[in-house]
Amino acid sequence: MSDLTWLTPSHWTILALILGFAVVHSGMAALRSRGERLLGARFYRILFALASVPFAAVLILYFIAHRYDGLMLWHLQGVPGVRALVWALSALSFVFLYPATFNLLEIAAIQKPEIHLYEAGIVRISRHPQMVGQIIWCAAHALWLGTTFTLVTCFGLIAHHLFAVWHGDRRWQQRYGDAFAAAKARTSIIPFRAALDGRQSLHWQEFLRPAYLGVALFVGLLWWAHPWLLVAAEKVI
Template sequence: MMLNPGLAPSHLVMLGLLLIFAIAHSGGAALRPWAEKHIGPRLYRIVFALISLPLAVVVITYFFNHRYDGWQLWQLQDVPGIKAVVWVLSAISFLFLYPATFNLLEIAAIQKPQVHLYETGIIRITRHPQMVGQIIWCIAHTLWLGTSFTIVTSIGLVLHHLFGVWHGDRRLRHRYGEAFEIVKQRTSIIPFLAVIDGRQSLHWQEFIRPAYLGVAIFVGLLWWAHPLLIVATSNVSW
């Protein structure tokens, strides 16, 4: 794949796509109480998914097709062991990115979707696992690709998730009040900080859950299908 020199237009397009996704995703989350009151939790979940998932597919496809745009700032792909490091980091990132897999029936709206206030499992490590997972994913892929386009994409993703930290806490505070403040005091945003300073202790039994096996299987399938995904997205002209 040829490199587009300099700050190609795709950099701005990606930032625009990420902004649209962020508005739709965070805006939909902000509207959840109103929407659930008027159309019910299940229909809200379906509408939210019908808006968010296609936008996510567009962003992922565009990233695949333009990942080598711009300046090649470094090239480490031939360094021994770097591929294994990237895959290990990516696998770890998914363990943080998808804690919602604990409630698959709610995601699919089979069970009534609810907002949960957790203080167990991965929440003992960090109160915002999706933000941590996204940062790890961005580090891994930026390390592997080394292009200005990847850096711009990573900055956009991280900024969105940092906003999500503030926005998520704000929504939980509004919903749960004092109960959330207690959880907030006993947890941390920075991974393992609450464990290190004694506010939390890890219980390994809480991590023995089918959801983690599901994420491990997903990572394996993604590793197998990764070349196929690249070929499939390359058939899209944008």
């Protein structure tokens, strides 16, 4: 009989946290139009952030605290070049995860939050850059950590983002109709596919934006604070 003592409760807890975050985040996104009519765009954005950000923070801290739970399937941390590769992939993941969708003034509700139909910058590479960024992030961390807990976490995160691809396209179709259908025809979910088959052209000057400088500064800050963050997470959780 196989020994399943490695299957710690934390494996199920992280899946439950991801599911809870997905329900809150995607659920509130689905209710955005109705919520904005009832509460106003700025107040609904604040409510969305108050529900999503603490949930995400708990999820991240729990992952850090339990990242070595379960079986160690591989250990490559001492292999030359792996650390640099993991950091490079992690930095690349944030390029996809954030600038395409985050307007900080709208996030902070200083400007009126809007739903934008983007077709520039990173969206020329993939219509759903956050999904691509999440997959790259998971690949980097799975390579570095090599535990079953990390693989379970990555499974949950990628499953959520794959659902978000369908959910996001559905909401855009409902809101923009033919305009989204045209944008969808010129873009692709798989990175670079639309460019390779001639439906899209890449304009690298569109990446010369303050948002990408912000990503670079964030990655640098994360690199500097990473040891402290690991210690802090293990004390909190």
